[in-house]
Amino acid sequence: MVKYICLRCGREFDESQLAVMMTVRCPYCGYRVIAKARGGEVKVIRAV
Ligand SMILES: [Zn+2]
Structure with missing residues (x-):
């Protein structure tokens, strides 16, 4: 399971919550820089 922070x-939220937004954005505060956490590895994703 991939988690986003x-x-x-x-x-924290997951892919299904992100899909609702149709973009890379926090579903709670709308911030466009999130981290993707998978198997102990964290990758920062910045929306353009
Ligand atoms: Zn947020």
């Missing part, structure tokens, strides 16, 4: 509010 907002770099502003720190909340």
Whole structure:
């Protein structure tokens, strides 16, 4: 399971919540820089 973490509010969410937004954006605060955590590896994703 891939988890996403907002770099502003720190909340965690998953792919299904991200799909609702139709873009890379925190579903809670709308921040566009999130981290993708998979198997202990964290990758920062920045929306353009
Ligand atoms: Zn957020």
